[in-house]
Amino acid sequence: MRLLHAGVDTTVIALWLGHETATTTNVYLHADVALKQKALDRTTPLGLAPGGYQPPDTLLAFLQNL
Template structure:
């Protein structure tokens, strides 16, 4: 383990380098799946720790892996649903 010359108290270990590379990959690709593959994680759940660094990056990365039919949007109830809800109240 070596010390970082710019910050004498900071220790640079293989784990720090691995985490840094993972964060750079996430920032460059915005794809948590690529980070997961690069790190060799079995599931995306294990990789989600890397999305906690920046909330905007997390939202963008999660948006990329969410199927289009589950993405956020504006819910527009059908007339049939409105009628059903009115009839039950």
């Protein structure tokens, strides 16, 4: 995980770990929530602060009443 956070390419990590293919190493990408959030933050439109979705109170109230 530290290598992924440092920006090391997954093909290089696959070679170091002795994986036959880089697809085996992709399991680590699916397990790392922080890495996913960092990628999502990079896609934030200009002028908006990065962060998660905050539903309005009316939606939360509706869901609680289900």
